[in-house]
Amino acid sequence: GAGVSQTPSNKVTEKGKYVELRCDPISGHTALYWYRQSLGQGPEFLIYFQGTGAADDSGLPNDRFFAVRPEGSVSTLKIQRTERGDSAVYLCASSRDRGYNEQFFGPGTRLTVL
Amino acid sequence: SQKIEQNSEALNIQEGKTATLTCNYTNYSPAYLQWYRQDPGRGPVFLLLIRENEKEKRKERLKVTFDTTLKQSLFHITASQPADSATYLCALKALRGFGNEKLTFGTGTRLTIIP
Numbered sequence: 001g002a003g004v005s006q007t008p009s010n011k012v013t014e015k016g017k018y019v020e021l022r023c024d025p026i027s028g029h030t031a032l033y034w035y036r037q038s039l040g041q042g043p044e045f046l047i048y049f050q051g052t053g054a055a056d057d058s059g060l061p062n063d064r065f066f067a068v069r070p071e072g073s074v075s076t077l078k079i080q081r082t083e084r085g086d087s088a089v090y091l092c093a094s095s096r097d098r099g100y101n102e103q104f105f106g107p108g109t110r111l112t113v114l
Numbered sequence: 115s116q117k118i119e120q121n122s123e124a125l126n127i128q129e130g131k132t133a134t135l136t137c138n139y140t141n142y143s144p145a146y147l148q149w150y151r152q153d154p155g156r157g158p159v160f161l162l163l164i165r166e167n168e169k170e171k172r173k174e175r176l177k178v179t180f181d182t183t184l185k186q187s188l189f190h191i192t193a194s195q196p197a198d199s200a201t202y203l204c205a206l207k208a209l210r211g212f213g214n215e216k217l218t219f220g221t222g223t224r225l226t227i228i229p
Binding site: 004031033035040041042043044045048050055056058059091093095101102103104105106107108 | 160207218
């Protein structure tokens with residue numbers, strides 16, 4: 001079956017612009033996670049959705065970052081007024097439900113802010 | 115402060131030998147610990163999970179141990195092969211029960227198996 005997909009695979013933008021990153025989780029998975037990974041580091045948690053609601057957004061670095069999952073499947077991570085420090089690989093993961101421990105990761109979106 | 119450390123950035127092992135990777139944590143009481151493999155340009159792939167009340171878990175050539183007294187997990191790959199070359203990440207789920215499912219990752223160890 002299809003895994004987690006993310007689009008675009010690469011995004012180059014200029015400082016101050018707005019970007020949207022999309023995640024398509026595995027069909028039927030109710031839990032969805034966004035992580036950010038900088039070079040040489042492990043993934044860093046951003047936000048976790050259970051269904052349509054953000055159950056934990058404690059990892060979002062500031063109010064320029066926002067994520068939605070309006071129908072409980074596809075999710076969009078939105079970054080306003082991008083800064084060079086936002087450059088990283090943004091990873092999305094899904095799992096069957098809360099309490100199902102294995103997370104399935106997508107390939108990530110590499111964001112470069114010039 | 116909470117910290118997860120993996121023993122080294124890079125580890126080179128001769129093919130056929132056992133590779134041992136270390137994950138140490140401080141100021142956590144993890145419900146469980148997971149190991150993931152990550153290849154360049156790809157997302158992490160789940161390998162094994164070990165719970166706080168388990169000492170050891172095995173899967174084919176992989177073995178994970180968990181010592182909550184030492185606050186350490188060891189990840190072993192026996193009969194290593196060049197195809198095992200990748201970055202290996204340990205991750206903790208810090209809180210028990212439902213409601214907080216986030217994983218906290220270590221920085222990873224880049225393993226190279228030399229033919």
